[in-house]
Amino acid sequence: MDGADVERIKEQVAHCPSGALSYISHSAVVADDKTETDVSTVVEAMKNGPLMVYGNVTVKDSAGNETRKNKVTAFCRCGASGNKPFCDGTHVRIGFKD
Numbered sequence: 277m278d279g280a281d282v283e284r285i286k287e288q289v290a291h292c293p294s295g296a297l298s299y300i301s302h303s304a305v306v307a308d309d310k311t312e313t314d315v316s317t318v319v320e321a322m323k324n325g326p327l328m329v330y331g332n333v334t335v336k337d338s339a340g341n342e343t344r345k346n347k348v349t350a351f352c353r354c355g356a357s358g359n360k361p362f363c364d365g366t367h368v369r370i371g372f373k374d
């Protein structure tokens with residue numbers, strides 16, 4: 277990361293298949309122990325990979341449990357993740373193409 281420009285780092289974070297990498301912009305607002313970004317939510321289908329959601333989202337499972345995700349979240353698009361609805365990188369191993 278040393279020496280990389282901001283856009284390059286953001287690009288790398290966006291392509292992290294598991295969503296483990298994340299960043300907070302300088303314009304982020306911290307309130308009530310939650311981090312909120314000041315950008316709109318953006319959804320992007322990655323070629324041969326997950327569905328990326330940029331922004332703050334609440335994911336609710338079938339049992340009603342809620343998980344709050346901030347910054348960048350990768351959702352499985354291949355159907356093979358062991359951590360649905362999130363991508364765990366399995367799409368690479370199975371050669372998912374779409």
Ligand code: FES
Nearest residue numbers: 352353354363367
């Ligand atoms: S898209 Fe990554 S595990 Fe399914």
